[in-house]
Amino acid sequence: MTTKIVVAYDGSDSAVRALEYAMDQAIKAGASVVVAHVLEWSPYTFLTPEEIEERHARREDELKRAKTSVIDPALEKYAASGVTVTGTVKYGHVAETLARLATQEKADQLVVGRQGQSTLSKRFFGSVPMTLAQTTPIALTIIP
Amino acid sequence: MTHFRLRGALAGLAAIAAAPIQAQTLDQQINDAFASSTGWFVNFIFSPFPGTSFPWIVAWLVVAATVFTLYFGFIQFRAFPHSISLVKGDYSDPDDAGEVSHFQALATALSGTVGLGNIAGVAVAVGIGGPGATFWMILAGLMGMASKFTECTLGVKYRNEYADGTVSGGPMYYMTKAFAERGIPGGKILAVLFSIFCILGALGGGNMFQANQAHAQIANVVGDFPGWITGIIFAVIVFAVIVGGLKSIARVTEKVVPFMGVMYVLVALVILIMNADQIGWAFGQIFSGAFTGLGVAGGLVGALIQGFKRAAFSNEAGVGSAAIAHSAVRTKEPITEGFVSLLEPFIDTVVICTMTALVIIITGQLVSDPNTGLYLLDEGASTIQTVDGNKGVALTSAAFSSSFGWFQYVLALAVILFAFSTMISWSYYGLKAWTFLFGEGRTKELVFKVIFCIFIVIGAAASLGPVIDFSDAAIFAMAVVNIIALYVLMPVVKAELESYLSRLKTGEIKKFH
Numbered sequence: 001m002t003t004k005i006v007v008a009y010d011g012s013d014s015a016v017r018a019l020e021y022a023m024d025q026a027i028k029a030g031a032s033v034v035v036a037h038v039l040e041w042s043p044y045t046f047l048t049p050e051e052i053e054e055r056h057a058r059r060e061d062e063l064k065r066a067k068t069s070v071i072d073p074a075l076e077k078y079a080a081s082g083v084t085v086t087g088t089v090k091y092g093h094v095a096e097t098l099a100r101l102a103t104q105e106k107a108d109q110l111v112v113g114r115q116g117q118s119t120l121s122k123r124f125f126g127s128v129p130m131t132l133a134q135t136t137p138i139a140l141t142i143i144p
Numbered sequence: 145m146t147h148f149r150l151r152g153a154l155a156g157l158a159a160i161a162a163a164p165i166q167a168q169t170l171d172q173q174i175n176d177a178f179a180s181s182t183g184w185f186v187n188f189i190f191s192p193f194p195g196t197s198f199p200w201i202v203a204w205l206v207v208a209a210t211v212f213t214l215y216f217g218f219i220q221f222r223a224f225p226h227s228i229s230l231v232k233g234d235y236s237d238p239d240d241a242g243e244v245s246h247f248q249a250l251a252t253a254l255s256g257t258v259g260l261g262n263i264a265g266v267a268v269a270v271g272i273g274g275p276g277a278t279f280w281m282i283l284a285g286l287m288g289m290a291s292k293f294t295e296c297t298l299g300v301k302y303r304n305e306y307a308d309g310t311v312s313g314g315p316m317y318y319m320t321k322a323f324a325e326r327g328i329p330g331g332k333i334l335a336v337l338f339s340i341f342c343i344l345g346a347l348g349g350g351n352m353f354q355a356n357q358a359h360a361q362i363a364n365v366v367g368d369f370p371g372w373i374t375g376i377i378f379a380v381i382v383f384a385v386i387v388g389g390l391k392s393i394a395r396v397t398e399k400v401v402p403f404m405g406v407m408y409v410l411v412a413l414v415i416l417i418m419n420a421d422q423i424g425w426a427f428g429q430i431f432s433g434a435f436t437g438l439g440v441a442g443g444l445v446g447a448l449i450q451g452f453k454r455a456a457f458s459n460e461a462g463v464g465s466a467a468i469a470h471s472a473v474r475t476k477e478p479i480t481e482g483f484v485s486l487l488e489p490f491i492d493t494v495v496i497c498t499m500t501a502l503v504i505i506i507t508g509q510l511v512s513d514p515n516t517g518l519y520l521l522d523e524g525a526s527t528i529q530t531v532d533g534n535k536g537v538a539l540t541s542a543a544f545s546s547s548f549g550w551f552q553y554v555l556a557l558a559v560i561l562f563a564f565s566t567m568i569s570w571s572y573y574g575l576k577a578w579t580f581l582f583g584e585g586r587t588k589e590l591v592f593k594v595i596f597c598i599f600i601v602i603g604a605a606a607s608l609g610p611v612i613d614f615s616d617a618a619i620f621a622m623a624v625v626n627i628i629a630l631y632v633l634m635p636v637v638k639a640e641l642e643s644y645l646s647r648l649k650t651g652e653i654k655k656f657h
Contacts, residue, residue: 044247097241
């Protein structure tokens with residue numbers, strides 16, 4: 001029995017379809033939904049002294065922007081659906097962070113959209129759904 | 145706009161360069177004016193103890209590093225594994241992701257210190273003090289780790305945090321805030337003095353020395369030409385970054401520099417492996433030179449002074465600049481930045497500087513008497529004769545090129561990038577000192593940035609001697625003031641250390657990975 005679904009959501013078309021699918025499932029099963037937006041971030045990049053100084057302020061801005069322009073509209077859209085929908089914004093490696101979040105939330109399904117990255121960058125870095133397909137700790141659904 | 149300016153400047157340069165005689169005189173004029181106006185300052189900082197040839201400033205740094213090493217119970221060795229865990233992110237809360245990581249803080253601070261000191265400075269040290277200088281340099285690097293630990297912990301603990309989320313920190317802030325907190329007078333005076341010296345250090349070692357050696361390196365590859373041309377090109381690019389906000393250049397450099405650093409060490413390692421049979425002999429030279437001098441000017445003391453001087457100039461331990469860089473990092477535990485920062489002198493001096501010295505020694509750049517084994521001196525009897533008469537960065541370049549001919553081009557590129565990233569870092573340190581003295585504000589900041597760019601031209605045009613002397617003097621002057629403050633405030637760091645270590649033991653400070 002599904003009780004909690006985590007959806008990777010960045011506002012893109014495929015993410016919107018993923019969320020629609022997750023909501024569908026949630027209504028049928030009476031589950032709750034966590035809308036997760038992950039900002040790509042590596043602790044091993046290089047910054048200038050100025051960037052270091054401004055980093056904290058910029059992080060607050062990014063979190064605020066992600067909340068108001070990505071998460072809030074999604075939550076509003078399904079406010080009247082009767083399903084408990086919560087939102088969260090995280091930093092980190094997208095696939096790893098989603099997997100960790102799913103475990104922390106004790107969710108039993110993870111839903112991601114098949115993203116529209118170019119073939120070249122996929123070949124070099126692998127896509128989020130591909131990485132998750134190999135590492136997911138719980139049931140994973142990839143929405144085209 | 146920038147593009148247009150650059151093109152105009154280059155066209156102008158080409159026209160002026162057509163008159164080389166005039167240009168040489170201009171270099172000479174700048175050089176003379178520079179030497180005569182800074183001489184007294186240099187003489188004061190490097191004056192020896194009466195009746196000896198031992199500069200008091202070198203003793204000042206070494207005594208401080210020794211005191212901190214003993215006071216914190218050889219913290220640089222005890223905390224070394226923990227420092228590595230911190231940098232790896234083992235203790236970073238995933239919920240804090242998106243903030244500056246320990247790795248990023250270390251990388252940024254390192255790209256401010258790893259640079260010409262490691263390439264040109266070491267060549268100067270070995271060229272004057274002989275192989276023995278390397279031994280004292282490594283020792284100074286190991287001891288300096290404790291100084292760095294002390295100053296960076298204080299830098300984070302007493303920084304200013306502003307409403308917009310930005311932070312300003314550094315010795316001038318712990319001097320004022322921590323002294324006031326503990327009711328000790330004189331903090332304000334120290335802070336003002338430190339800021340003045342920091343501005344001079346930014347213009348000297350953080351700027352003129354860099355421009356000067358970058359020019360030497362370029363001239364070494366493409367042939368001799370007037371230094372002010374290099375100076376103006378550098379000045380225009382630095383201006384575009386720090387005034388024009390052309391962050392893309394800075395960002396590219398910050399990313400390329402670490403790879404250049406790694407590549408430098410790798411090539412040095414390959415050269416050492418190729419000459420593996422000589423490594424034992426090289427270390428023999430380093431040890432016997434350290435205690436006998438092997439005929440260098442000033443003997444044992446000469447080798448020791450050169451080694452200590454170059455180590456301090458390269459890793460900046462006790463100088464206070466790293467405290468400015470690290471204080472911008474958000475962390476709940478100030479002492480973690482101290483732990484991370486103690487890796488800097490290790491990487492900078494014990495690893496990278498030693499590589500340079502070994503390559504110079506092993507490739508046989510220094511000329512010694514085959515009968516006595518003592519090094520032969522130049523006519524002035526102050527520097528050791530080298531195979532091709534090279535000194536400074538040209539000596540390092542010759543040493544590396546003797547194994548790989550193409551390396552001089554890579555080195556030229558590395559020197560330019562290192563010089564550039566060090567200038568960007570020091571323009572930030574200098575600016576922080578400037579705003580501490582004069583207050584924040586666009587016009588005030590612009591004034592400093594323009595002065596900074598003018599000094600690039602002066603540095604590139606002046607000859608090596610006066611520039612190195614002034615660079616050293618200004619940076620060591622920062623250490624004079626900073627170390628007084630570190631002595632006064634070291635109990636604060638000890639309290640932090642004990643509290644942190646006990647919480648680490650009880651598991652209150654968690655490992656996340």
